[in-house]
Structures are given as C-alpha cells and as structure tokens.
Amino acid sequence: MATTTQERRVTPVHDLRSSRRRAVTEQMTRAVLLIATALSVIVLATLLIDILRDGAGRLSLDFLTSYVSRFPEETGIRAGLTGTLSLMALVALMTFPIGVAGAMYLEEFAPDNRFTRLLEANINNLAGVPSVIYGLLGLSVFVYILGFGRSLLSGALTLTLLVLPVIIVAAREALRSVPREIRDGGLALGATPLQVAARQTLPAAMPGILTGMILSLSRAIGETAPILVAGAIAFRRADNEPWYPLEAYTAVPIHIFDFVKRPQQEFQIEVASAAIIVLLALLLLMNSGAIVLRNRYSRNR
Amino acid sequence: MSAEPTSGRISLTARRKRYGERTVLAVLWLCAAVSVFTTVGIVGVLFFEAFQLFRIPGVSIVEFFTDSAWRPFTDPSSDLFRIGVWPLLNSTLLITAIALLVAVPLGLGSAVYLSEYASPRVRKTVKPALEVLAGVPTVVLGFFALTFMTPLLRSVFGTDVVPIFNAASAGIVVGILIVPTIASISEDAMSAVPRALREGAYGLGASRRHVALRVVFPAALSGIVSAVILGFGRAIGETLIVSLAAGNLPPGDLPALNPFQQVQTMTAYIVQAVGGESPRGSVTFQSIFAVGALLFVVTFAINIVAQRIVRRFREEY
Numbered sequence: 001m002a003t004t005t006q007e008r009r010v011t012p013v014h015d016l017r018s019s020r021r022r023a024v025t026e027q028m029t030r031a032v033l034l035i036a037t038a039l040s041v042i043v044l045a046t047l048l049i050d051i052l053r054d055g056a057g058r059l060s061l062d063f064l065t066s067y068v069s070r071f072p073e074e075t076g077i078r079a080g081l082t083g084t085l086s087l088m089a090l091v092a093l094m095t096f097p098i099g100v101a102g103a104m105y106l107e108e109f110a111p112d113n114r115f116t117r118l119l120e121a122n123i124n125n126l127a128g129v130p131s132v133i134y135g136l137l138g139l140s141v142f143v144y145i146l147g148f149g150r151s152l153l154s155g156a157l158t159l160t161l162l163v164l165p166v167i168i169v170a171a172r173e174a175l176r177s178v179p180r181e182i183r184d185g186g187l188a189l190g191a192t193p194l195q196v197a198a199r200q201t202l203p204a205a206m207p208g209i210l211t212g213m214i215l216s217l218s219r220a221i222g223e224t225a226p227i228l229v230a231g232a233i234a235f236r237r238a239d240n241e242p243w244y245p246l247e248a249y250t251a252v253p254i255h256i257f258d259f260v261k262r263p264q265q266e267f268q269i270e271v272a273s274a275a276i277i278v279l280l281a282l283l284l285l286m287n288s289g290a291i292v293l294r295n296r297y298s299r300n301r
Numbered sequence: 302m303s304a305e306p307t308s309g310r311i312s313l314t315a316r317r318k319r320y321g322e323r324t325v326l327a328v329l330w331l332c333a334a335v336s337v338f339t340t341v342g343i344v345g346v347l348f349f350e351a352f353q354l355f356r357i358p359g360v361s362i363v364e365f366f367t368d369s370a371w372r373p374f375t376d377p378s379s380d381l382f383r384i385g386v387w388p389l390l391n392s393t394l395l396i397t398a399i400a401l402l403v404a405v406p407l408g409l410g411s412a413v414y415l416s417e418y419a420s421p422r423v424r425k426t427v428k429p430a431l432e433v434l435a436g437v438p439t440v441v442l443g444f445f446a447l448t449f450m451t452p453l454l455r456s457v458f459g460t461d462v463v464p465i466f467n468a469a470s471a472g473i474v475v476g477i478l479i480v481p482t483i484a485s486i487s488e489d490a491m492s493a494v495p496r497a498l499r500e501g502a503y504g505l506g507a508s509r510r511h512v513a514l515r516v517v518f519p520a521a522l523s524g525i526v527s528a529v530i531l532g533f534g535r536a537i538g539e540t541l542i543v544s545l546a547a548g549n550l551p552p553g554d555l556p557a558l559n560p561f562q563q564v565q566t567m568t569a570y571i572v573q574a575v576g577g578e579s580p581r582g583s584v585t586f587q588s589i590f591a592v593g594a595l596l597f598v599v600t601f602a603i604n605i606v607a608q609r610i611v612r613r614f615r616e617e618y
Binding site: 022025026029030032033034035036037039040041043044046047050051054097098099101102103104105106109110118119122123124125126128129130131132133134135136137139140141144161164165168192194218219222223224225228229253256257260261268269272273276279280283287 | 319322325326328329330332333334335336337339340342343346347349350406407409410411413414415418419427430431433434436437438439440441442443444445447448449477480481484508509510513514531534535537538539540541545568571572575581589590593596597600601603604605608
C-alpha cells in the first residue's frame with residue numbers, strides 16, 4: 001500500500017492555479033459519487049410513489065376480504081393474505097426451535113474441529129444459493145418424495161429451509177453479544193454448561209434472537225420463487241389456515257405475480273399495485289416491530 | 302467453549318451421569334446439522350432428478366451441453382425437439398452483464414461516497430434506504446421493471462426498437478437489486494481500512510479524492526471484488542424480475558447480445574415450466590432440475606471464488 005502512495009505525484013500547495021484545478025476535480029468527484037449514491041435512493045422513491053399512486057385508489061376493505069376473480073373490479077387477495085399469514089405461522093413454528101438450537105450448539109458447545117468448520121462454511125454457502133433452487137428441493141422432496149403434494153406444508157417447509165441459515169446466523173450473533181460474565185457466573189455457581197445456556201445465556205439473548213427472527217420471517221413472506229416452484233397456485237378461492245397444512249395454498253406475492261402477468265391493464269397496474277401496497281405494509285409492520293424490539297432491548301442493557 | 306473447565310479436569314466427576322444432557326446436546330447438534338442435510342438434499346435432488354432427464358429416450362446429455370437451441374416442449378422423438386441449454390445460459394449471462402454494468406458503478410460509487418465523503422448524518426439516512434431497497438421483494442421489482450422501466454426504455458429508444466419483453470429492462474432492474482449488496486459489502490471493506498493509512502496520505506498532501514481512490518480503494522480491493530462477485534451470483538439466480546420483464550423466448554441466434562430482445566434465463570425457464578404442472582418423469586419436469594443443477598453449480602462456483610479471493614488477498618493491518 002505504502003508504495004502506491006509514494007508513487008503519487010502530489011501537487012505542490014503553493015501552485016495556485018493547479019490548486020484551483022484540484023479543487024474543481026475534487027468537487028466533481030464528490031458530485032459524481034453523490035449522484036451514484038442518490039440514484040438508488042431516487043429509484044426507491046420512484047418505485048414507492050409509482051406504486052402508491054397506481055394502487056391507492058384500488059385499495060379497500062373489500063380488496064382484503066374477497067377472493068381473486070376474473071374481473072378487476074371484484075378481485076381481492078383474501079386467499080393470499082390468509083396463505084401468507086399461515087405460511088408465516090408455520091415457518092415461525094419450525095424455524096424458531098431448530099434455529100435457536102442450532103445456533104446454541106454452534107456458539108456454546110461446538111468443539112473447534114473440522115466438522116464444526118464445515119458446518120459454519122456450509123451455513124455461509126447456503127446463503128448464496130438462489131431461492132428458486134430451494135423451490136426445486138421442495139418440489140422434489142416435499143411435494144413428491146414425502147408425498148405432501150402441492151400443499152401449505154410443502155411451501156412452509158421449503159421456506160423454512162430457506163431462512164434457517166439466516167436465522168442461525170442472527171441467533172448466533174445475539175448469543176455472542178451476551179457478556180461472558182453471565183456465563184462464568186453461572187458456571188462458578190455450579191451450573192452445568194447446558195443449564196447456563198438454557199437459563200442464563202438464552203434468556204439474555206432472546207430479544208436479539210426475536211429481532212433476527214422477525215427480520216428473517218419478513219424475508220420469507222416476500223419470497224415468490226421458492227413457493228411458486230414448490231406448488232403454490234394463483235387462482236385459489238378459499239382461506240388457508242395453519243391447522244390444515246395439507247390444503248392447496250397461495251400467498252400475496254403469488255397473487256402479485258399472477259396479476260402482473262395478466263393481459264388487462266387494470267390487473268397489471270392498479271390491482272397489482274394495490275396488492276404490493278398490502279405486502280409492503282405487512283413487511284413494514286414486521287420490520288418496525290423488530291426495530292422497536294431492538295431499541296427497547298438496547299436501552300434496558 | 303467457555304464451559305470447558307467444568308468438564309472434569311480436576312476430579313469433579315458428577316455423581317450421576319447426565320444422560321438427559323447428552324440427549325439434549327445431541328438434539329442441538331442435530332439442529333445445527335440441518336444445514337448440512339439441506340445442502341446434501343439440494344445436491345442430491347438436483348443431480349438425481351437431472352439424471353432422470355437423460356434416461357428418457359431421445360434426450361442426450363451431450364446435446365444438453367452442446368446444442369444451441371432450446372425447444373423442450375415438444376415430444377423427444379420429433380424433429381423439432383432440441384434440448385441445448387446454451388440459449389438459456391446466454392440469456393442469463395446477458396442479463397447479468399447488463400445488471401453489473403448498472404450495479405458496479407452505482408454500488409462502488411455509493412460505497413466510496415458513504416465511506417469517505419458522507420457526513421455521519423447523510424450516512425445515517427442513506428444506509429437504511431439502501432437496506433430498504435435490499436428488502437423489497439423481487440416480485441415488486443419485477444412489477445417495476447415491466448410497468449415502469451420498460452415503458453421508459455420504449456419512450457427513449459422507440460417502441461419499434463424495444464419490445465415489451467426485453468433483456469435491458471430486466472437487466473437494469475436486477476442491477477438496481479444488487480446495488481445494496483455491492484455497496485454495503487464494499488463499504489464495510491473500505492471502512493475497515495485503518496485510519497493511519499488515510500492520515501499518512503493526507504500528511505503527504507494527498508487530496509480527499511486521492512485518498513479515496515488511490516489509498517482506500519486499493520487497500521479494500523479484496524472486499525470490493527468479492528462484493529461484486531457476490532452481486533454477480535445474486536444476479537444469476539434472480540428469478541422474478543427476469544420472468545416478468547425479460548420474456549420467455551429462448552434466443553434463436555447465438556450469441557444473443559442485443560439488450561433489446563426477448564430472452565429466457567435459466568430461472569425464467571424453471572418458473573415457466575413449473576407453471577404447466579407437468580407430471581414427474583416427463584421431459585419438462587426433469588428438465589427443470591437439469592437447468593436448476595446447472596444454475597446451482599454456477600452460483601456455487603461463484604461463491605467459492607469470492608471466498609477464495611477474500612481469503613487470499615486480504616491484507617491484514
């Protein structure tokens with residue numbers, strides 16, 4: 001590194017003309033970088049404004065409580081909404097115990113050996129696997145090999161495998177941030193490592209774990225590709241409930257995908273935008289929940 | 302690990318063997334190992350199902366990798382049937398190239414600005430905005446590509462040049478999708494460059510631009526390169542944007558380089574073929590997995606390369 005800086009010719013400060021030129025290039029660099037940064041923010045703003053403008057007029061209570069229809073003025077996303085909520089419940093139910101237990105093992109008990117390193121590398125690699133691949137896994141294993149069919153359960157299991165690595169990483173971070181003294185205190189009083197983990201470390205890490213959990217779930221319910229491949233159907237006119245896991249299912253993102261693909265302008269623009277507003281509102285709600293949780297937690301510490 | 306001292310270095314043997322604890326530990330281990338089962342499952346399923354494709358009479362694995370036309374929906378015995386994956390691969394690479402053309406300048410520009418120029422207040426507003434952008438579901442971005450970017454391109458370049466479904470619109474929006482990935486990872490890498498390097502350069506009279514582009518940027522290069530590669534991997538696996546905006550027509554003439562043409566990426570094919578609900582054992586069903594296996598191999602290789610680069614070229618300070 002040092003060599004690169006030494007090689008640079010540095011403009012002498014007393015040379016007024018070139019120092020003015022230097023000020024100009026400085027300002028230009030700053031401007032270009034600022035534009036690059038602002039552009040993403042502008043795109044985000046355009047996207048949101050565009051969607052709000054197109055979809056707000058179509059949004060109503062009826063839109064949330066009626067099923068999909070061939071007619072744009074009658075259609076709603078009730079089936080998708082119940083499907084998304086059911087998926088969320090099932091995914092939470094499955095990822096929470098598995099994710100927390102896995103994180104606890106890796107963070108508190110895992111010996112430092114090859115297998116542990118393999119596990120860790122594996123979890124990192126899974127995060128880079130495209131989500132559509134998880135859909136293929138679900139389609140083959142859950143829909144056909146285990147025989148769950150194109151059901152809510154197949155979708156929930158697929159999403160579970162998808163977010164599990166994310167949840168394990170988040171839960172590990174939460175466990176790691178628990179001060180060592182808490183563990184040492186427990187151990188000094190004669191508790192076994194497992195008792196310390198279950199009664200001291202885990203409760204102390206719980207708010208962090210829950211925050212990570214909510215964020216991962218919000219990622220799961222925005223995913224379309226995995227459940228699209230693992231058998232979700234767009235045209236369903238019935239509610240989904242988590243206690244009937246073997247029924248066919250749909251979800252809000254699936255509705256959006258279906259609306260955008262329809263040829264009529266009303267579906268493609270207005271109805272799709274309205275469904276997107278609902279989905280984004282749901283995600284916003286979950287994310288603000290996570291932020292509130294995080295803030296309250298960090299104040300208490 | 303912190304628990305080791307209690308496990309009996311001094312004779313503190315427990316009066317009872319704690320079988321319950323061992324069971325619990327085994328369960329915890331099993332939960333951690335779920336990720337390994339997932340990986341084994343993915344690899345196993347993809348290759349097993351892909352292999353079934355090539356057992357169907359008339360489908361050859363050699364053709365799959367060498368033929369230049371993709372027409373899998375006809376009967377394998379007919380003359381029209383062609384199952385060469387190159388049109389799909391070509392489409393994916395075309396979209397990815399457009400995406401990187403958009404995302405690399407924007408992402409790296411943002412990273413340099415946020416790490417070297419921005420005031421803490423700007424950083425505090427822009428970083429969450431980038432996170433929000435990263436959190437927008439891709440189906441929403443697909444909608445944005447089809448209903449905003451495509452009309453925009455069509456009004457700029459003319460409706461006779463730009464068809465409704467085109468690689469450019471999808472590619473640009475995929476690029477926007479991976480800007481946050483590239484920006485945040487390379488910003489982390491730049492922020493990790495020690496202060497002493499910057500102050501040394503300032504002490505020698507370097508301007509802020511020199512410090513940013515000639516000191517910090519090269520010092521963080523390994524992180525930046527891996528950020529770009531990770532973005533590349535994400536772009537290749539992107540599904541919804543391309544299936545909504547890029548179309549479902551595998552290009553006939555290879556190599557397909559025109560951004561204003563309809564294409565079909567590997568992921569878009571998977572979505573299209575799955576929609577038909579063809580039975581297991583059919584060419585369509587098994588071909589989904591063959592394409593998926595190829596996609597998996599490509600992204601996996603990319604991720605490994607990114608990790609290697611970070612490990613090999615990381616500079617320790």
